[in-house]
Structures are given as structure tokens and as C-alpha cells.
Amino acid sequence: ETLTRRKKMVDPAKPGDKQAEVVLVGCGAPLRGMGWYHAVQMLGDECPSAKLCHVVEGWFLGPGASGPGGPEFGEWAKETEAKYGVQFHKSTDDLPAVADGVKRLALISGRTADNPRLLGECIKNGCTTIYLEKPGAPTVAELEAMKDEAAKSDVTVLMGYNKNVCKYVRKAREFAATVEDSHTTFVSNNTYEPTAESLGECFERNAEGMLKNMAIHELALLVSFYDVSVDNIESVTADKDFSSMQTLKGPSGKEYTDFDKIKFTIKTKTGKAVSVQADRCGGDTSYAFVSDSTGKEIFRHSMPDEDDKANVSVLEKKYPGAMPYFFSQDPDYVAVKEAVSGFCANGTEPKGIATIDIACETLRVAEYLVPVLQEQLK
Secondary structure, three states: OHHHHHHHOOOOOOOOOOOEEEEEEOOOOOOOOHHHHHHHHHHOOOOOOEEEEEEEOOOOOOOOOOOOOHHHHHHHHHHHHHHHOOEEEOOHHHOOOOOOOOOEEEEEOOOHHHHHHHHHHHHHOOEEEEEEOOOOOOOHHHHHHHHHHHHHOOOEEEEOOHHHHOHHHHHHHHHHOOOOOOEEEEEEEOOOOOOHHHHHHHHHHOOOOHHHOOOHHHHHHHHHHOOOOHHHEEEEEEOOOOOEEEEEEOOOOOEEEEEEEEEEEEEEOOOOEEEEEEEOOOOOOEEEEEEOOOOOEEEEEEEOOHHHHHHHHHHHHHOOOOOHHHHHOHHHHHHHHHHHHHHHHHOOOOOOOOEHHHHHHHHHHHHHHHHHHHHHHO
């Protein structure tokens, strides 16, 4: 009897030499959850330094088991355990102790509001490196407290700001560096319908607001590469012709005020200038463009570009029905996970990856900008 069982079951997943033992905290439903997409990338051996060994999913292994997405998750978990030996847990406290010589990495991909608690639990359960999805926490104060808690335990926290390693960002920065007095603008678009109903739902679901949600990636670029910090901002100028702020009712009937589109330029005290443009209804292409000193556009690189589009069609066939943004950003998710896993397992420098310090300053900049831009758009 034990023999037939042993044949069916694979051994529990263990990290190989030079691999981090990855604990995915917060998986979400197959095809929908960002955590699920992280999992399938690791199970497909796309991140050589990462070995997915454990998944902690409190909702679908708890109260959400029979609700929407629950049965699909249960089915996927069963298959993943049987095929790959990944162990599934309801809570981080159910994780086994870290084996000798193993480096444990937590990839936290839950709801932003749960992150402060989850980070503490992961530190308690032996994780020496933590990959935290953006923006990390709902407020600067909470993220600062998390940063201090991690530092006390000598745990490194790196952020899932994938645009930091994105090809279109790199290409624009490289081109701008070759042109005297050039100016770079980062453009982020979403595909919401430009209706009160669609945007009201968007405002309610992303109640932290556009700058802490959709445009937070661009703010992280400004902090990482353009010396932007609250103390170093000399001026912020909204483009009033482009920008729009609305107060709309969400599905619950509650009213939310947010930008449905915003464009602004920041000048720093140290002499740099950079622009950000974000539009909830701008379409499915994000890009960066460089202009010369007269304001004429002289370079643009988009995501997805032609190579990305080819990869997207392969992935659409592989995971029919999954969230479209997983596919266009697929190589960047791999790059960030591999950099963080390589750091955890082998101490290699995670080049270009945002630290929790950058994440704190990014949130600080977001909190600073909102009232400044609202005032200008009145």
C-alpha cells in the first residue's frame, strides 16, 4: 500500500545547489492571481536560482475554498503537489523549519493591506530575503516600520517593481544619455472604458489612488534613476490640458476622487527633470519617449514591442484566459525573481532591483504629489 502511494507521490520539493527555497505567500486564483503567475514561471524553471517549495494561501485554503476561484485553486494545488512536490499551507506557521544550509526566500504577493503582518510572519519563519510586491504597504509609516523590522533581523527586502528592469525603460535611458539636454517621459496606460461606471469601479477597487497604484512604478523609476525624493523636488508642474480628476461613485455607492489621467513634470534641486503620464483609459501599450531641447520627440520604445508580442502569443496559447498584463510583462517578472533569488541563494548583486528604501521614498513621493497635483487641477 505504501509502495503504490510512494509511486504516485513525488518527494517534497527541495532546492538544489545554488537555489533559494521559495515560499510563495498569497497565490490567488489560477489565471487571475499575480502569485499564481509567479508560481507557474518558477515551476517552468524560468528562474534557475529559484525553487518553489511551499505555497501559503490563507484564503483559498480557508474561508474562500468554496467561493469564486476556490475549486479551481484546489484542483491546481492538487496537481502541483502531485507533479512537483510543492507543499501547500494555510498559514506561514505551518511551514517546516529551514533545513541546514538552505536559504529561504519569501515571495509576498498578497493584498497590500496584509503585507505588514505577512512580512513579520515570514521573518519569524526563517526567511532571510523577502520579495515584496509593490507598493509594499498602504502607507509610508507602515512600510518604514516593516523596513526597521527587517533590518533588526538582518533580512533583506527587495521589491517587485518590475519596470526597473524593463527593456523599454532601459532603451529610453540609454538613448537619453547620448543626447545633450534631452528630456524623458514615462507613459503608463490601462484599458478601462472611459465611463463613470467603469472608472468608478476602478477608483473603488484601487482606493489607494492612481499615484499609489498604477503610476507607482513610474514614481519608483524617478526615485531609482532620477534623484527624485521629497526633499530634492524643486517643482512639480501638472499638464492641465492632459490631466483629469473626477469624483465618481463606486459599486458600493461611496464616492471616490481620483485622477483618471495625469501628466506632470518634476524638476529636482540637483538639476534633473523628468515627466510621467498615466491614463486609466489610454490602451494596452506603455512606453517611454525622449524629446530634444525644443520638445520634439526623437525616440520611443514601447511595451510590448515586436519581440514581446511574439512571446505574448505563445503565452496566450499556453495559459488561455489569464490576465493579459502577465504576458506583456512576462520577461520582466522572470528577471526580478531571478535577481532576487540569485541574491538570496548566492549573494549575487541584484542589479537595478528596487530596495525597500526606494519603496519607502516612492510612497513618500506619491503621498506628497497627490495634494500638490489636486491643487493645480482645481
